[in-house]
Ligand SMILES: Nc1ncnc2c1ncn2[C@@H]1O[C@H](COP(=O)(O)OP(=O)(O)O)[C@@H](O)[C@H]1O
């Protein structure tokens with residue numbers, strides 16, 4: 001099959017995506033496919049793609065630097081372009097038998113790329129459609145829909161960093177609380193506050209990414225995540241950071257966390273997280289695959305924090321670990337997602 005793998009883009013998760021994308025491309029090449037790898041934002045430098053872009057050779061894997069990417073430098077390197085979708089990307093996708101979205105965050109995860117592809121008549125892309133991606137990307141909308149469907153979520157408010165009075169936070173949520181941008185990922189801009197001393201800095205940090213923020217109760221407990229593949233929950237993973245909490249550095253620095261899959265939960269807890277993950281995906285109209293993040297609170301409540309439309313996809317990422325726990329190795333998982341994309345395209 002001819003597969004276009006789209007990665008990179010202009011989100012703070014750009015580096016993570018380039019790593020997922022290069023590894024996915026190599027796994028698909030190893031399974032006999034012809035793969036054209038392209039940076040969503042930088043494009044392919046021509047409006048008329050050539051068949052020779054689809055290669056059967058593996059490529060060097062992108063390494064994630066310890067720090068978040070300098071997006072201004074990336075924009076400057078591309079002539080200051082503000083277009084999310086680079087030159088030649090749509091024609092390249094139209095040429096392919098399937099489009100693999102190895103994107104994380106931003107336009108790749110909030111439904112904009114999915115909707116753009118559909119506008120161009122391209123429906124054979126991996127992962128959920130644009131509606132599910134959009135609903136899940138906005139943590140405020142997602143929480144409201146999940147709560148209505150019976151999924152437990154942390155109590156909180158949406159906060160407008162431009163117009164709202166910070167006193168709302170103390171009055172309506174209180175401490176300890178978590179402040180995070182409504183629609184980022186990888187823990188960028190997330191702060192955990194135990195009192196008001198760091199409030200101003202936390203608001204400034206989150207608002208540097210986005211105007212709308214989530215302020216919610218901080219749930220102390222165990223960090224868990226549970227993937228859903230083709231409507232069925234995978235075994236959950238427990239994530240234990242060696243120091244601190246599950247921030248950007250602990251997410252991407254090798255060896256910074258211990259990950260246990262299947263998570264050492266009681267059968268009832270496992271059943272609950274899996275049911276909640278499936279329910280959350282259905283509430284958010286997410287199809288094909290997704291990964292829901294949870295905290296099991298000290299008093300036993302299972303709280304869903306969010307659902308990721310395009311979760312990390314390196315072989316050591318959480319969803320691939322969960323698939324491995326049911327005997328599906330990485331290349332097989334990548335190929336399964338391509339098969340689901342092709343089936344969706346044929347509907
Ligand atoms: N309400 C909360 N209580 C405790 N920790 C939280 C809460 N919300 C977020 N966190 C911490 O921040 C991390 C990132 O939050 P999350 O909502 O999953 O956003 P994202 O992964 O998209 O950045 C979580 O994995 C968790 O460690």
Ligand SMILES: [Mg+2]
Nearest residue numbers: 186293305306
């Ligand atoms: Mg998360």
